Each structure stands twice: as C-alpha cells, then as structure tokens.
Amino acid sequence: MKTTIDKVHEHVGEEVTLGGWLANKRSSGKIAFLQLRDGTGFIQGVVVKAEVNEETFELAKRITQESSLYVTGTIVKDERSPLGYEMHVKKLELIHEAVDYPITPKNHGTEFLMDHRHLWLRSRKQHALMKIRNEVIRATYEFFNEQGFIKVDPPILTGASAEGTTELFHTKYFDEDAYLSQSGQLYMEAAAMAFGKVFSFGPTFRAEKSKTRRHLIEFWMIEPEMAFMDHEDSLELQEQYVSYIVQSVLKNCQIELKTLDRDTSKLENVQAPFPRITYDDAIKLLHEKGFDDIEWGEDFGAPHETAIAESFDKPVFITHYPAKIKAFYMKPDPDRPEVVLCADLIAPEGYGEIIGGSQRIDDLELMEKRYEEHHLHGPAYEWYLELRKYGSVPHSGFGLGLERTVAWIAGIEHVREAIPFPRLLNRLYP
C-alpha cells in the first residue's frame, strides 16, 4: 500500500510503497544505503543484493542523485536514524533519471546555492527550516484564533506609508502613484475599530539598502491590532504569543531542530513574562558596557541590541524610545511626551529585533499635529485621520517579522534561509 515518510510509524513490519527522490546514497558490492526523501521527510532504504532481484540491485548501484522513483519495502524500527525507522527495500522503480544534479553533497558557496534556491530547497537542512517556518505559521493562527482575533487582510497596493517614505517600492496604479505595503498596520487599525481584535499575516516590502543577516526586501509580517488594549496589555499579549510559538516548535519539530543541530536549551526557558528595560536604562547599560558610540536620542544598531540582549536569558522588551526616532503614529507617554509608548522585542543570541509595536495616538488634534510635522498631506492619509473622528479608542498593535523569528528559533545565521525565495539587495532570482 502507498504511504509517505511522515506516516511510516503507522506501518512497522508492513510492506509499503513510497514515491520520492534519491537525496544521497552509498553502496558496496553487496549492499546499498539510499537516503530517500518524499517532501514529508527523509528515510534510509537498505538494499541487500541477496534479498532483491538483479534489476533492482543494479538500479540501486547506478541511480543518480535527485532521480525520482518508487520504492517498495518493509518498514522496520531503527534507533540510529533521526526518524527512528528505515525501510528494507524489496523493489525499486525509476520514474525519471536526474542527470548531473548541480547541488552535490560537497560544500557549495552561498551565491551558488542562492542561484539554485529552486533546487537547494530540497536539501535536508532547508527542508527542516521550512518545516519550522510552517510550524510558526500554524501556531500563529492557532494562538490568535484561540484568543478571539479575526484575520483581516490589508491591501498590498497602497497610497500611504506607515514606516516613513524612504523605503517604499513605487509603482503606477493606472494614472495614480501606489506603493507596495511596508506594513498593514494603518488598515489594521481601521479593522480593529470594526472587529476589536484583528491580525494580518502577509508579505511586506522595504526598499532598504541594507545588506545584513537580518534584512530582506520582501518579508512576512504578523500584525495584530487590538482596540481597548494599552501598551502594557500589548506587551503581555506579545510575550504570550512568542512563548506559544517557541514552545510549539519545541514540541512539534524535534527532528528538524536536531537536523539543524539547534541547542534547544536556549529556547526552553522562553516563557512569559519577558524582561522589560526602558530606552533610558538601555543607554545606561550600553555605556556601562563600554559603548561610547551612542547617546540618548539615537537609535540602536545591531551591536547595541546584541549587547543589551546579552544581559538577559530570554527575549527582552526595550520600551519608551524617544518620539523623534519613532513613527508618527506612536502615542507619547502622558507623563513624559518626549518618549512614546512603544517597545521593540529583542531576541537573544544576537538575532535582534523580532517585534516592533506601540500604542497608537487616538487623539484627533495630536494626530493632525503629527501630520503637519511629518508632512503627511493628501488623500492617501485622510481616511486614517477619520479613525480619530468617529469613536476613537485607546488601541495598540505590533508587527512580528516571521523570518527573523524563524532564524532565531532555528538558530541559523541569515534570514535568507528562513524564506523559500529570498529577495535581497541585488537578488531577484530565482
């Protein structure tokens, strides 16, 4: 009977058929070890010359990497395998021979692998990463559905920018100017006034000329928005959410985390509550640590975020940044208007900012004043102002970057491996 590798535990001792590809192999005169993959996982197929017909053993010896085939055999337990099972092969049937597959088991350079991303995705490590990404996505929907949030999808094409106008992708919308969305936030605020608690989950775009291990041009963001929740309510929700997804990956992705050699002890204590440090105290901490390249009023760079995070053993919120280095929509602290009710959540181990969020300005006059200060003129922003004209309420929200979060949980070096087809500075291929 036909099955898939992720289901072989249901068929121990039975003869089954798998459809898949040859990922790798090694053989001698009397036995061949085939590393098989079928998209759901990896399993070893053992072909013993004395136990199969001549055609099958000959095929086992000559089949090439990434050829597609049907494999029939008996599933047996195998403690040595990461999966815990292997197949004793009885029959092989070639579907399509792969000739000169470019990604061999030897080490390849990053640019070569990136140029072959459409094939590199098949490898064991990339498979593990995409399974972890999938689990973060699954757990995200589970968490917000359980919390009573409504999924609302903001537009990708828009006339307004939430995060400043320096990193926008411009396009024509018939005779009008439009931009690829940097953030769905402004629309999520409108949705929150209609549904209370909402979240979006989609691609966002930043024409940022940053070539770092944390920056993508196109990345996926989860953007919850909550009416009647203030800054602290939002932080509590954020730490519950991040804890939930980390614990879900630990529970459901043990094989993948092992494939990546991830030190999971660094994730086990990711449980709410997370520590909070104000921007003021973060500046003091950096000066104590010998950083003399940053003064109050300046934004943190990656080394600063890494140094701050090193003082904590779980993600840390940095709160109450100076208003002048943050977005126009952020609500000033009533007790100290030069800082705003915002927080960046900084992941440990040097992974930096994974969440940016804030309580929003809900007062019409103050928002009009911000419009003047930030030169937000024109019809593209009129609708957003109207949210403060008709039943405005305190509300907060945040954006979690999916790829930075996956990179942190998986323990990988660069966000480019946390998305199926990365868009980077000077990379639009494949």
Ligand SMILES: NC(=O)C[C@H]([NH3+])C(=O)NS(=O)(=O)OC[C@H]1O[C@@H](n2cnc3c(N)ncnc32)[C@H](O)[C@@H]1O
């Ligand atoms: N609804 C909101 O309140 C979100 C808000 N408008 C916003 O876009 N905040 S953010 O610019 O800090 O971006 C949020 C997160 O989005 C991620 N992010 C932000 N920019 C990038 C790039 N370039 N590459 C990868 N990931 C990125 C990162 O984790 C940030 O913490």
Ligand SMILES: [Mg+2]
């Ligand atoms: Mg940010």
